[in-house]
Amino acid sequence: MAASLHEHAHSQQHGQNSMRARIVLIAVTAVLLAGAVLIEKHCGLSPLQLLLVYLVPYLLVGYDTLKEACAGIVEGDLFNEHFLMSIATIGALGIGFLPGAETEYPEAVFVMLFFQVGELFEDYAEGKSRDSISHLMDIRPDTAHVERGGRTLTVAPGEVGVGEIIVVRPGEKVPLDGKVVEGNTTLNTVALTGESMPRELGVEDEVMSGCINLTGVIRVRTTKSFGESTVSKIIGLIEHADAKKSRSESFITRFARVYTPVVVFAALLLAFVPPLFSQGGYLDAFPEWLHRALIFLVVSCPCALVISVPLTFFGGLGGASRRGILIKGSNYMDALTRVDTVVFDKTGTLTRGEFAVEAVHPDDFNEKELLHLAAHVEHFSTHPIGEALRSAFPNEASDGCRITDVEEIAGEGIQAEVAGRHVCVGNRKMMDRLGIAWHDCHCVGTIIHVAVDGRYAGHIVINDRIKEDSFDAIASLRSLGVGRTVMLTGDRREVGTDVARRLGIDVCHAELLPADKVRYVEELLAAKPAGTTLAFVGDGINDAPVLKRADVGIAMGGLGSDAAIDAADIVLMDDKPSKIAMAIRIARRTIRIARENVWFAIGVKVAILILATVGLGTMWMAVFADVGVTVLAVLNAMRALNVRNSGV
Numbered sequence: 172m173a174a175s176l177h178e179h180a181h182s183q184q185h186g187q188n189s190m191r192a193r194i195v196l197i198a199v200t201a202v203l204l205a206g207a208v209l210i211e212k213h214c215g216l217s218p219l220q221l222l223l224v225y226l227v228p229y230l231l232v233g234y235d236t237l238k239e240a241c242a243g244i245v246e247g248d249l250f251n252e253h254f255l256m257s258i259a260t261i262g263a264l265g266i267g268f269l270p271g272a273e274t275e276y277p278e279a280v281f282v283m284l285f286f287q288v289g290e291l292f293e294d295y296a297e298g299k300s301r302d303s304i305s306h307l308m309d310i311r312p313d314t315a316h317v318e319r320g321g322r323t324l325t326v327a328p329g330e331v332g333v334g335e336i337i338v339v340r341p342g343e344k345v346p347l348d349g350k351v352v353e354g355n356t357t358l359n360t361v362a363l364t365g366e367s368m369p370r371e372l373g374v375e376d377e378v379m380s381g382c383i384n385l386t387g388v389i390r391v392r393t394t395k396s397f398g399e400s401t402v403s404k405i406i407g408l409i410e411h412a413d414a415k416k417s418r419s420e421s422f423i424t425r426f427a428r429v430y431t432p433v434v435v436f437a438a439l440l441l442a443f444v445p446p447l448f449s450q451g452g453y454l455d456a457f458p459e460w461l462h463r464a465l466i467f468l469v470v471s472c473p474c475a476l477v478i479s480v481p482l483t484f485f486g487g488l489g490g491a492s493r494r495g496i497l498i499k500g501s502n503y504m505d506a507l508t509r510v511d512t513v514v515f516d517k518t519g520t521l522t523r524g525e526f527a528v529e530a531v532h533p534d535d536f537n538e539k540e541l542l543h544l545a546a547h548v549e550h551f552s553t554h555p556i557g558e559a560l561r562s563a564f565p566n567e568a569s570d571g572c573r574i575t576d577v578e579e580i581a582g583e584g585i586q587a588e589v590a591g592r593h594v595c596v597g598n599r600k601m602m603d604r605l606g607i608a609w610h611d612c613h614c615v616g617t618i619i620h621v622a623v624d625g626r627y628a629g630h631i632v633i634n635d636r637i638k639e640d641s642f643d644a645i646a647s648l649r650s651l652g653v654g655r656t657v658m659l660t661g662d663r664r665e666v667g668t669d670v671a672r673r674l675g676i677d678v679c680h681a682e683l684l685p686a687d688k689v690r691y692v693e694e695l696l697a698a699k700p701a702g703t704t705l706a707f708v709g710d711g712i713n714d715a716p717v718l719k720r721a722d723v724g725i726a727m728g729g730l731g732s733d734a735a736i737d738a739a740d741i742v743l744m745d746d747k748p749s750k751i752a753m754a755i756r757i758a759r760r761t762i763r764i765a766r767e768n769v770w771f772a773i774g775v776k777v778a779i780l781i782l783a784t785v786g787l788g789t790m791w792m793a794v795f796a797d798v799g800v801t802v803l804a805v806l807n808a809m810r811a812l813n814v815r816n817s818g819v
Contacts, residue, residue, distance in 0.1 A: 190291065193290070193291050194291065197284065199231065203231065204228045204281065207225050207227070218267050221276055222276065225277070226264075229260070229279060229280045229283060232284050233257075233260065233280075236253050236256050236257060236286060240253040240254045240258075252473065254431075255468050259465045262461065262464075263278050263790065266462060278791070282798075285794050286797070289478075289797075289802055292801070292806070316338040317335050318335070318336040323338055328347055329396075331347055331393055333393055333394065333396055334392060336352065337393060338388065339356075339388070341388065343384050348379055348393065348394050349392050349395075351372060351391055353389065353390040355372065355374075356389050357370065358378065358385060370382075378391055380400040430471075438467045441463055442464035465793075466779075466788045466789070469794065469796070470780050470793045471776065480765050483764050483807075484765065486812040487757055487761030487764075489811075490812045491754060494750065495745045495747075495750065496742075496743060496750050496757070497741065497742040498740070498754065499740050506740075507704075508759045509702060509704045510653060510722075510723065511653060512703070512704075512706070513656050513708065513751065514658075514692060514721070515656070515707075515748070516710060517635075517659075517660035517667060518635060518660065518661075520708055520727060521637060522638060522641070522670065523637075523638055525635065526617070526635060527635075528563035529632045532631075532632070533628065535628065536623070539564075541621055541631065544592070545564075545621050546560045546564035547587070547590075549561060550577075551577055556619065556633055559633050560631070572590045573590060573591075575588045576588045580597065593624050594621065594622070594623050595621070597620060598620065601622075602622065602627070607620075607622045607626070607627050612632055615669035616632045616633055616634035619631045619632075635666075640747045640749045642674060644749040645675050645676060647753075648752050651752055654700070655678070656677050656678075657677060657679070658670065658680070659680050659688045660679070660681050663681060663682060667679050668681065685714075688714070689716050696721075706721060706751070715738040724738055724739040725740070725742075725751060727743055741754060761811045764807060772800050772804055779795075780796075
C-alpha cells in the first residue's frame with residue numbers, strides 16, 4: 172500500500188513536469204512555425220529548402236508522436252492515433268513534390284502542433300480527474316503515536332497492533348480505527364464522507380482512520396490493524412476503481428481496434444482507386460486524391476472518442492468520491508442509470524440501528540418520574556433496552572437514589588428496590604406473572620411495562636429510530652423515476668410494516684433470515700422490467716450475500732460491516748441513504764456527457780469526411796475535426812467532475 176501511494180505521488184509529480192515541458196514545446200514550435208511561414212513568404216526558397224526549414228518545428232513537436240508510431244509498428248500495434256497522425260503529416264510534407272500538387276508544409280506542422288495541444292488538454296483533464304479521486308489518498312496518515320512501556324513512540328501505522336493505545340493530537344490524522352478511551356474532540360470527516368460538518372467525539376465513541384483531529388488530544392484503543400482499517404480499504408477501492416470498465420468504455424475500446432484499420436484501408440482506396448477512372452490520366456489525378464486521403468486520415472483519428480469517453484467516466488468517479496460515494500468501477504455507473512427497483516435492509520440502513528425511547532405513557536405518574544424509576548432499575552443492565560432507558564434519563568447515576576435487591580428475570584425483565592419502592596420493568600410476561608393489569612399501546616415498537624409497589628405505573632415505547640435522511644432518500648428516488656422500493660428486514664412484522672408505511676416504501680417483507688433475503692431478491696430480479704437493474708442497500712454481515720446477488724450492491728461505509736463493504740459495488744461513506752439518489756444522478760449525468768461526446772465527435776467527423784471525399788474538405792477542416800473536436804470533447808468530459816450538493 173505504501174509503495175503504491177509513493178508511486179502515485181511520483182507519477183503525479185512526473186505528470187506536472189511533463190505538462191510544463193509540453194507547454195514550452197508547443198510555444199517554441201509555434202514561434203518556429205511562424206518564422207518558417209515568414210521565410211517562405213519573403214525568401215523565395217525552393218520546395219526542398221522550405222522542407223528543411225519546416226522540418227525543424229515539425230520534428231521538434233512531432234518527435235514523440237513519430238516515436239510512438241514506430242514503437243507501435245514494432246510491437247504490432249500498428250493502427251493507433253500516432254500512426255494516423257504520422258502518415259497524414261508525412262504525406263502532407265511530401266505531397267508538394269508530386270506533379271501539379273501544392274506544398275502543404277505549414278498544414279503538416281500545424282496538424283502535429285495541434286495534436287500536441289489536444290494531448291495537453293487530455294493530460295490536464297486526466298490530471299484533474301485523477302486529483303479528484305486521489306485527494307482521498309491524502310487521508311493516509313504517515314505515522315502513529317503508540318504508547319509502549321510507559322513511553323509514546325512514533326511508528327508507521329502498519330506497526331501498530333490491535334488493542335494498542337495510540338495518541339492523536341490536534342491537527343493530526345487518525346491512523347487506525349478504534350474506540351476513544353480518554354479525551355474529547357471534534358473530527359473533520361470530509362475526506363471520508365464528503366460532509367463538512369465536524370463530528371463531536373467522546374469516550375467510548377468509535378473513530379475511523381483518515382479523519383482529522385481538530386481540537387482535543389484523544390487516546391484511542393485500536394480495533395483493527397492498519398491493513399484492515401477504513402483508510403486502507405478506501406484507498407484499495409480507489410486504486411482499483413478504474414479496472415472495471417463500463418459497457419460504453421468497452422465498446423469504444425473495441426470500436427477503435429476495428430475502426431482504425433478500416434479507416435487506413437479506406438484512405439488507401441481513396442488515394443489509389445479513383446485516379447484509375449480519371450479522364451485526365453492517373454498521375455494528374457493522383458495528387459488530388461492523395462490530398463483527400465490525407466484529410467480523410469486526419470479526420471478519421473478516433474482520439475475524441477478514445478480519450479473523452481474514459482475521461483468522462485473517470486471524472487464521474489472522482490466527482491462521486493468528493494461527495495463520499497465510492498463507486499468501485501465505471502461499469503456500475505451504467506447499471507445505476509437503469510435502476511428501477513431499490514431494495515433496502517432496515518436496521519442500520521433506513522434506521523439508526525440504536526434503541527431509543529420514542530414515547531412515555533404513564534398511569535398516575537408523570538413522564539419524568541416514570542423514566543426516572545425505569546432508568547434506575549436498568550442501572551446495571553448491559554441490554555440495549557437498558558442503555559436506551561439510561562440515555563433517556565441521563566441523570567439517574569448522580570441523583571442519590573439508592574438501588575438495592577436488583578434481580579433479573581430471564582425472558583421477562585428486571586426488578587429492584589429504588590429509594591424504598593419496589594419497581595418492576597419488563598414485558599407483558601412479567602406483568603402477567605405478577606398479576607398486574609396492564610394495557611397495550613397503539614405505538615409500534617418494543618413496549619416496556621413498569622409496575623411500582625404492585626401497581627401498574629405505565630409503559631415506555633422503545634424503538635429503532637428512522638434516520639431523518641431516509642425520508643429524503645425515498646422521496647428523491649421517486650422523483651428520479653425509480654419504479655419500486657422494497658424493504659427486507661429480520662425485525663418483527665409490525666415494526667417493519669410501520670417503518671415502511673412512514674417512509675412510503677411500496678413493499679415490506681419482515682421476519683426474514685439471510686437466506687430469505689436472497690430468495691426475495693432473486694424473485695424481484697426475475698420480475699423486474701427488461702433492461703432495468705435492481706439495487707440492494709444494506710450494512711450488516713447478513714447483507715453480504717444479497718449485496719453480491721443484486722445488480723448493484725450499495726453498502727453503508729460508516730458503520731457498515733467489513734463483509735458488506737467488501738461485497739458491495741458502491742459504498743456510502745456517511746451512511747446517508749439519500750446519497751443513493753445522488754449516485755444515480757451522477758451516473759446519469761456522466762453517461763449523458765459520454766453520449767454527447769460520442770455523437771458530437773461522430774457527427775463532425777462524418778460531415779467532414781463526406782466533404783473530403785467529394786473534394787470540398789481542407790486540411791484545416793481536418794485539424795478541427797480531429798484536434799478541435801478532441802479538445803471540445805475533453806472540456807465537455809471535465810464537466811463530469813463538477814458534482815454539487817444537490818441536483819448534481
